[in-house]
Amino acid sequence: MSILSLIIKREFIAKVRNKSFIVMTFLSPLLFVGMALLVGYIASMSKDSVTQIAVHDESGLLISEFKSDKKTEYTNLSAMPFSIAKDTASKNYEGLIYIPKVVAIQDLKDKVEYISEDSPSMEFINRVEFIVDTKITQNNLEVLGFDPAKIEEAKGDSSLKLSKFSGEESLKGLNEIKVAIGGLAGYLIMMFIIIYGNFVMRSVIEEKTSRIIEIIISSVKPYQLMMGKIIGNSLAGILQFFIWAIVGALLFFIASTFLGGQIGASSSVSPEMMDAATGSVDKMAKIQMYLNEIWNLPLATMSIAFLIYFIGGYFLYSSMYAAIGAAVDSETDSQQFLLPILMPLMLGVYIGFFTVINDPHGTIATVFSMIPFTSPIVMLMRIPFGVPLWQLAVSVVLLFGTFIFVVWFAAKIYRIGILMYGKKPSWKELYKWMRYSN
Structure with missing residues (x-):
């Protein structure tokens, strides 16, 4: 047993005295924190960037459906000839959505084209297809004598409530x-x-x-x-x-103390911040329930x-x-x-x-x-x-x-x-x- 103890001691000391062991032991937590901060910073940068997309709608049926949001900004180039719009989009935009002139709106189901040097994300493709599908569906409903607005109003929006047999609310x-x-x-x-x-x-x-x-x-x-x-x-x-x-x-304690001090040091709060804080009460309550x-x-x-x-x-x-x-x-x-x-x-x-x-x-x-x-x-x-x-x-x-x-x-x-x-x-x-x- 004493021989085994000596071998264990030798292996343990040899490992903990290794320079790479010492460096990685104290450096790894800092690397993880740094990576988390870097990912958060990159995520915040990506939120600020807006994708510029040009739209050339010869049919005039879909241009009103492409509405800009925080992620994507659509620009209408339908007034230009297609060749000029295509050339302009290749220089100043991420891509061009081309909607040809058709006899009936149903013909657009396989005619809409996205022109770009880079392949678009699946999210963007699904979004464009959803816009086209929604417009075609609304037209089909109108042809059949249904009111799309009333059908939309009639749609239910349920939220399943979860609870335990003891009566406590689950999440x-x-x-x-x-x-x-x-x-x-x-x-x-x-x-x-x-x-x-x-x-x-x-x-x-x-x-x-x-x-x-x-x-x-x-x-x-x-x-x-x-x-x-x-x-x-x-x-x-x-x-x-x-x-x-x-x-x-220790890093968590320092971070929480620093953030707490920053919040406590704020002596003046704008009305906008008060509204945001009021609106986040439910979220904070949910977070507390999860905790x-x-x-x-x-x-x-x-x-x-x-x-x-x-x-x-x-x-x-x-x-x-x-x-x-x-x-x-x-x-x-x-x-x-x-x-x-x-x-x-x-x-x-x-x-x-x-x-x-x-x-x-x-x-x-x-x-x-x-x-x-x-x-x-x-x-x-x-x-x-x-x-x-x-x-x-x-x-x-x-x-x-x-x-x-x-x-x-x-x-x-x-x-x-x-x-x-x-x-x-x-x-x-x-x-x-x-x-x-x-």
């Missing part, structure tokens, strides 16, 4: 918020597994290629060396996440489960990463073995986002939250919806039981592969190593 989009929270936790685990699993693999490859491993292995059992690397790197990762949480909390719903989630269970699946998932996959590192001589040779490891992780993300959101307690979501190779992601996405305790217990037992089983096989590959040089192993070769007896 729309709450499932999406739950999936987003669980998805974030699962995504963090997946990234941790990939990043630190690669660290374990590289560490094994470096020691193997430098032949230091031949000295180490003379006094340490391969199993102890492999477990020491896995645990040492996991402790470094937990420390990094802990520092990120502290730095993130209350998030607070009512099983946060303690989610936190404990995150730590458990964090450790179990990392140990499970890192043992395979360590075995691959021992089997190959370079990182390039490891690529053929990494895809089978990454596939379950990607499958877990796919199942989580496309199945859990629609049916969190369905058969597919439940089964994949039990399978050890996908449970660290899928189960964390199910927990916000409420998961029976027995399912959590079974999932955790299967996860750690599979880890023990996998690490036993991985140790066999590690024991033989760590001293093998100059030969690229195949899957058949790895299978033979696993069959060797101790």
